Amino acid sequence: MAYHIVVLPGDGIGPDVTRAAVQVLEHALKGQSVEIVMSEHLIGGKALDTYGVPLPDVTLEALHKADAVLLGAVGGPKWDVGPGHLRPEAGLLALRKTLGVYANMRPVKAFSELLDASPLRREIAQRVDLLIVRELTGGAYFGKRERGSDAHGMQFAYDTMFYSENEIRRVLITAFDAARLRRKKLTSVDKANVLDSSRLWREIVQDVSSHYPDVEVEHQLVDSCAMNLVTHPQSFDVLVTENLFGDILSDEAAVLTGSIGMLPSASLGQGIGLYEPIHGSAPDIAGKGIANPLGAILSVALLLRYSLHVDDAATRVEQAVAKAIAHGARTKDLARGQDDVVTTDQMTERVLAH
Amino acid sequence: MAYHIVVLPGDGIGPDVTRAAVQVLEHALKGQSVEIVMSEHLIGGKALDTYGVPLPDVTLEALHKADAVLLGAVGGPKWDVGPGHLRPEAGLLALRKTLGVYANMRPVKAFSELLDASPLRREIAQRVDLLIVRELTGGAYFGKRERGSDAHGMQFAYDTMFYSENEIRRVLITAFDAARLRRKKLTSVDKANVLDSSRLWREIVQDVSSHYPDVEVEHQLVDSCAMNLVTHPQSFDVLVTENLFGDILSDEAAVLTGSIGMLPSASLGQGIGLYEPIHGSAPDIAGKGIANPLGAILSVALLLRYSLHVDDAATRVEQAVAKAIAHGARTKDLARGQDDVVTTDQMTERVLAH
Ligand SMILES: CC(C)[C@H](C(=O)O)[C@@H](O)C(=O)O
Ligand SMILES: CC(C)[C@H](C(=O)O)[C@@H](O)C(=O)O
Numbered sequence: 204m205a206y207h208i209v210v211l212p213g214d215g216i217g218p219d220v221t222r223a224a225v226q227v228l229e230h231a232l233k234g235q236s237v238e239i240v241m242s243e244h245l246i247g248g249k250a251l252d253t254y255g256v257p258l259p260d261v262t263l264e265a266l267h268k269a270d271a272v273l274l275g276a277v278g279g280p281k282w283d284v285g286p287g288h289l290r291p292e293a294g295l296l297a298l299r300k301t302l303g304v305y306a307n308m309r310p311v312k313a314f315s316e317l318l319d320a321s322p323l324r325r326e327i328a329q330r331v332d333l334l335i336v337r338e339l340t341g342g343a344y345f346g347k348r349e350r351g352s353d354a355h356g357m358q359f360a361y362d363t364m365f366y367s368e369n370e371i372r373r374v375l376i377t378a379f380d381a382a383r384l385r386r387k388k389l390t391s392v393d394k395a396n397v398l399d400s401s402r403l404w405r406e407i408v409q410d411v412s413s414h415y416p417d418v419e420v421e422h423q424l425v426d427s428c429a430m431n432l433v434t435h436p437q438s439f440d441v442l443v444t445e446n447l448f449g450d451i452l453s454d455e456a457a458v459l460t461g462s463i464g465m466l467p468s469a470s471l472g473q474g475i476g477l478y479e480p481i482h483g484s485a486p487d488i489a490g491k492g493i494a495n496p497l498g499a500i501l502s503v504a505l506l507l508r509y510s511l512h513v514d515d516a517a518t519r520v521e522q523a524v525a526k527a528i529a530h531g532a533r534t535k536d537l538a539r540g541q542d543d544v545v546t547t548d549q550m551t552e553r554v555l556a557h
Numbered sequence: 558m559a560y561h562i563v564v565l566p567g568d569g570i571g572p573d574v575t576r577a578a579v580q581v582l583e584h585a586l587k588g589q590s591v592e593i594v595m596s597e598h599l600i601g602g603k604a605l606d607t608y609g610v611p612l613p614d615v616t617l618e619a620l621h622k623a624d625a626v627l628l629g630a631v632g633g634p635k636w637d638v639g640p641g642h643l644r645p646e647a648g649l650l651a652l653r654k655t656l657g658v659y660a661n662m663r664p665v666k667a668f669s670e671l672l673d674a675s676p677l678r679r680e681i682a683q684r685v686d687l688l689i690v691r692e693l694t695g696g697a698y699f700g701k702r703e704r705g706s707d708a709h710g711m712q713f714a715y716d717t718m719f720y721s722e723n724e725i726r727r728v729l730i731t732a733f734d735a736a737r738l739r740r741k742k743l744t745s746v747d748k749a750n751v752l753d754s755s756r757l758w759r760e761i762v763q764d765v766s767s768h769y770p771d772v773e774v775e776h777q778l779v780d781s782c783a784m785n786l787v788t789h790p791q792s793f794d795v796l797v798t799e800n801l802f803g804d805i806l807s808d809e810a811a812v813l814t815g816s817i818g819m820l821p822s823a824s825l826g827q828g829i830g831l832y833e834p835i836h837g838s839a840p841d842i843a844g845k846g847i848a849n850p851l852g853a854i855l856s857v858a859l860l861l862r863y864s865l866h867v868d869d870a871a872t873r874v875e876q877a878v879a880k881a882i883a884h885g886a887r888t889k890d891l892a893r894g895q896d897d898v899v900t901t902d903q904m905t906e907r908v909l910a911h
Binding site for chain 1: 632637641644646678681697698703704713717719720722723752754779780781788801802806809811812817837
């Protein structure tokens with residue numbers, strides 16, 4: 204039986220990096236007993252242009268028989284004008300909700316060859332090795348929101364950070380399980396000194412932690428955490444937090460190593476996995492053949508591991524990327540000083556060669 | 558007529574640094590025509606211990622005739638157990654709301670002598686010179702919140718990020734005015750690709766900006782901004798954002814220069830100003846005489862400038878602090894390698910001497 208992979212290149216550099224990722228995926232499965240069937244569909248701005256909605260029915264239908272989804276990126280200035288539900292990002296949010304991928308896993312690890320691109324001092328940057336687990340289908344992203352005017356014509360708007368006990372519990376279980384496979388330390392981040400949703404979050408952490416006596420648990424307030432990520436990133440192993448805090452902190456963490464273009468993510472939940480690089484759609488360099496495909500390629504490694512269960516193939520992809528970097532391949536975003544710059548295709552060939 | 562200053566030392570190192578700040582305030586006004594009357598009151602954990610509430614009536618009454626408030630810090634593990642409204646932080650939030658201080662101003666500037674304590678590469682850290690204007694009396698901090706259980710006994714909790722047009726407009730005016738007095742660049746930070754409150758925020762920015770054609774305006778999403786603060790902090794002049802984003806981003810920005818213990822803040826609004834260092838209550842070093850008083854002392858400079866309108870006295874305090882640092886005075890948090898460490902009192906004396 205073949206696995207169905209839905210490929211959603213999306214907007215901007217999405218198609219550039221997804222093309223590279225698909226090549227690596229096919230190559231990695233050569234000689235494996237695992238078979239895949241791929242189909243490509245529209246999402247985001249391109250879907251808006253064609254169907255008038257960011258997540259069209261044809262795409263939704265394809266998702267029904269999918270085992271995994273490989274996504275590029277969505278969004279761009281062209282579509283930044285519409286109302287909230289008619290923006291590319293709404294397609295991505297609906298996709299996450301439809302797939303039920305409540306746990307977004309973002310590993311951040313330094314590549315020693317790339318540390319010169321880090322804004323941090325080398326001795327701090329080189330020790331970064333953390334995993335952010337971001338809750339992805341709750342909180343202010345999906346709570347009730349409204350815009351309106353009061354009796355005096357004064358406009359107002361609100362968004363609701365809503366969490367239920369089970370939404371919190373399930374993502375914590377994913378995070379605790381992940382911590383067990385790593386250095387057994389979990390930092391839960393909230394704003395429990397102000398927010399009710401954070402106080403509930405913290406109580407559920409206490410509760411779930413009783414089932415993981417081997418995992419050391421620490422609570423940090425989101426403002427302190429934003430400091431500690433810069434001053435002591437090496438003190439984090441697994442960091443788990445709610446959706447909006449996770450959005451902010453994972454982007455902050457992503458730049459610490461100087462190689463955001465290399466970072467993959469896996470969103471897991473009720474079966475189907477969603478895999479995407481964490482970088483955005485970078486419309487300014489779209490279609491120029493210069494985007495860094497390694498974030499998408501490393502997302503393929505996660506897809507191989509978590510959805511296709513071929514851990515050895517996943518590891519080989521990761522090693523091929525590490526070797527390409529070690530042998531000096533640098534896309535524009537990674538290049539410093541005298542470095543030779545390679546294109547998206549050339550970088551992909553180097554990875555395939557290894 | 559004398560200005561009334563209410564001094565609220567608060568918890569942890571709050572009393573240590575406030576004592577220093579009051580000495581400097583008195584010294585700075587010697588020979589000035591400005592007279593002050595000070596009275597000290599309880600807030601936070603200490604108020605909970607004495608009165609059972611974090612912002613007692615006696616303190617509130619004192620605020621009625623206050624022209625300015627000098628605050629130390631609130632909070633500590635001892636009081637982290639109560640329900641939300643019986644925590645030290647609730648006293649601080651009620652104080653902000655009572656005073657109507659909707660604009661929290663947090664200048665962050667590198668001291669070249671202290672750059673070794675920055676986690677950033679020196680060439681990045683030394684160029685940091687920004688002002689964060691954080692909305693302080695709206696958003697998720699003050700919106701409706703609730704905890705409860707549904708029909709199946711499943712717990713839930715929510716907080717509401719609510720903003721009205723005028724709450725947004727008034728803080729933007731403060732921020733635009735501040736940008737005019739600086740490098741005339743304003744970065745407004747929101748999450749307009751997801752949140753309704755952010756979309757309203759962005760519209761009001763557009764609107765207000767038409768009255769400030771001389772100020773360059775830029776919009777950043779909060780996740781990108783969390784990255785840019787680390788990678789390109791020098792690209793920011795004035796950064797304005799809503800309450801919760803401001804809480805996170807201002808703490809992130811505060812550590813970039815390596816001297817969070819030195820950073821002051823002024824909260825302005827409808828008349829009375831609230832001045833406090835941005836560091837927390839640091840219960841672990843409370844009462845030991847080793848806390849860095851410079852954040853509180855520089856907050857006094859802001860109080861002199863904004864509430865007492867004695868700009869020359871304010872500048873003299875700032876210069877005295879700069880000289881103390883230049884002559885090598887270092888409290889424990891600032892000391893590196895071979896540095897001589899001074900106590901809170903010694904640091905204060907050095908500042909007074911200059
Ligand atoms: C595009 C946007 C809606 C999205 C988010 O905020 O979740 C992105 O920033 C991300 O982190 O994947
Ligand atoms: C103590 C806490 C309530 C407060 C806040 O979140 O506003 C603090 O972090 C601050 O930034 O002044």
